[in-house]
Amino acid sequence: MKRPLRLLVIGGVAAGTKAASKARRDDPAMEITIISDMPYVSFIGCGLAYYIGGVVERRESLFARSPEKFRDEHNIAILLNHRAESINTYDQTVRVADLKNGGTLTLPYDRLLIATGAHPVISDIPGVTLPGVHPLHTIMDADAIRDRIDRGGARQACIVGGGFIGIEMAENLLRRGLEVTLFEMADHLLPGLYDPDVSALIRAEVEAKGVRVLTGTRAERFDSGPDGTVRTAFAGGRAYPCGLGIIATGVRPTVQLAREARITIGPTGAIRVDSRMETSVRGVYAAGDCAETTHLVSRKPFWFSLGSTANKQGRIAGANIAGGRKTFDGVLGTSILKVFDKATGRTGLSEREASEAGFNLVSATVTTSTIGHYYPGSGKITLKLVADRGSKRLLGAQAFGDDKVDKVIDTVAALLTGGVPVPEITNLDLAYSPPYATALGTVLVGAELLEKKMGI
């Protein structure tokens, strides 16, 4: 009888747990162990800001599955509070430190999945390690932030960084009654993702809800008060009262273990994998926030941290680890963000990205009703489409509106995946009834304007 394969998974959040579960389903005999350097596994990082804001009420609901469930229902062993210290790809072992009891173990593997995720970029400005200044990446971060608010330790919050986490935290801290100031170094919010015109709509909503937004402004320093915790933030040469500092200056892939094991790191700084999610070392896979992927529109190496992508890559890695032949071809850079009472989403290339990628671009921005304008609850949605003039190929979309942003972005993401040319999109047969859409729908109205601007 063949000895069962031993699968070791480093990292127990989205990609790691998904891959382990999939490998178990496809190979009931495999010996599977997940190593987590945290006291839990399988938590939903995307819900943290809403937990702080009280929108998500129960802390337990942030855990998708318990370690016991993995053990009892899936026969997957979980080593909590254990940190992988090094990978030996020759011996096929991982050296693991027991963070709770001390000591190290050396675990052998036949297949290894690196799912070490990403870590927040913490700038090195003075005071960034003061009590009361936090990134938001783990449940522990969320616990600490909630604790500081619950104890009344913060009336004013300063957020460094106008990306996803920064904007989500602005909303949720405002909901908790704090005054919120947000510093963004670039000249517009979400600078890597949105063109300035769509970003201006986002900023207007954030400011209308009462957040002080300072773009082109660099956070310089945090100072502490008499209790030793943060009391003042300095930015753009001015001082701001600050009982809570949030560092939301982005995340980077966590690849040190892989790099030290001489596994190839790609140009984005994440671990290079093939479409089967296998790294440069045979038998070693990577998935989730630590892994590089391909942008399906630009066809270039791409990296973006997202729980949904981690789940999909984990599934593919798990299937292939169990002997399957599944592929993950890449992503579109799709994302969506709640912005108080509005939403904003994007997929594919922005106008700037398309221009940088050398496309002869044409863009069209339309504003339509979300649903029949005469039907109760109708609102407005603005959609910017970007296309290539020569090939009539759609390249990307950005949307902002009261509602239906997720629908419009998902529809465009599906169109990009299918490579549907712009003229065909103007005839797309989408679901129409007044409570759900306008007769043509936002995507078609946008495609019609694109067509017109292309002179078709």
Added chain:
Amino acid sequence: MKRPLRLLVIGGVAAGTKAASKARRDDPAMEITIISDMPYVSFIGCGLAYYIGGVVERRESLFARSPEKFRDEHNIAILLNHRAESINTYDQTVRVADLKNGGTLTLPYDRLLIATGAHPVISDIPGVTLPGVHPLHTIMDADAIRDRIDRGGARQACIVGGGFIGIEMAENLLRRGLEVTLFEMADHLLPGLYDPDVSALIRAEVEAKGVRVLTGTRAERFDSGPDGTVRTAFAGGRAYPCGLGIIATGVRPTVQLAREARITIGPTGAIRVDSRMETSVRGVYAAGDCAETTHLVSRKPFWFSLGSTANKQGRIAGANIAGGRKTFDGVLGTSILKVFDKATGRTGLSEREASEAGFNLVSATVTTSTIGHYYPGSGKITLKLVADRGSKRLLGAQAFGDDKVDKVIDTVAALLTGGVPVPEITNLDLAYSPPYATALGTVLVGAELLEKKMGI
């Protein structure tokens, strides 16, 4: 100088007005006349049931544009209350009856658009013409139904037909305080569109809200009371109190004029057109509910009455009438229906249609959260996907749920248009954030189950 082309449009609802406007935009010199046998143009038929229910409050909001607006802003002449009596394709004239003042005119044309729409099927059961028994197709129908309810002439309504109009009317009449009984001859609601399993979900919602649903039941007769208006409906051998009868047994394309002019009628009973929306007679176009189209999945002639399709076809016809070269390749049979507090939608082929079309089909039905299950407002959505086992090609979808049905259906419609194979759909990069979606999303979970059932 070339004489301007004369365009005559028969029909002033969606396709006719859209085509006229598009032709005007593309050819400022054209002489354009719309003939309408009603006292108005450009009304939104899809809003009628909601106007009766009081959800849409203002009658004026059902008119997209006024005749004056067409005349003054677009230089389009409108002949209201004029009915086209015959088309002479040899002389290129249309004989028109003046319904208000009597008499007939003969109007010459260089280009003709037939946009005569559809008409309700009225069964010939006794009593169907009694006062208080109405189809719902025009504003006049809606006015008459509202009037009867407003005067207190109806406490119980009987609806004949469990399709779109029947279910929309059930909801809106219940909202107006009527007891509602619905008769459907087939064994399930929406029989032509939904498989029995998804239809059962729809029925459960309709019944839970208080509608008495009788499937497999044929309406036999309406009887009048002492005031000469309807008082009783007989169906399946039983009598039902009935102060208002709604005939919702479907619609058929209105093609008599075209048929008499020897313009080719297709196998669906609608006017055959090519992809430019031109009929068998050169210079004569047809668009909207009177025109046949192609089903993009089955590739067979197809007919379905829908305002959104009429708008798109009208746009293509108008562009081509003005000398353009645009095509309308077909539809997916996409539709969506509000079912009280739920929604149901479909696109592509149902399991029955796919089976009849000879596909080696595999279907998968999944139920997921609409959004992050821990996020406020989350609900359930059920999605049934149908695919072809051999080619791994997706064929269609049916959905029912609390929310996000429009998104899921539009996403699948875009995937069908792009021909994205099932394995690629399992990796689709859709917009994820807990307020809008689950990490994988309903479509991907469905595609994963399809893949599994295909043994991929």
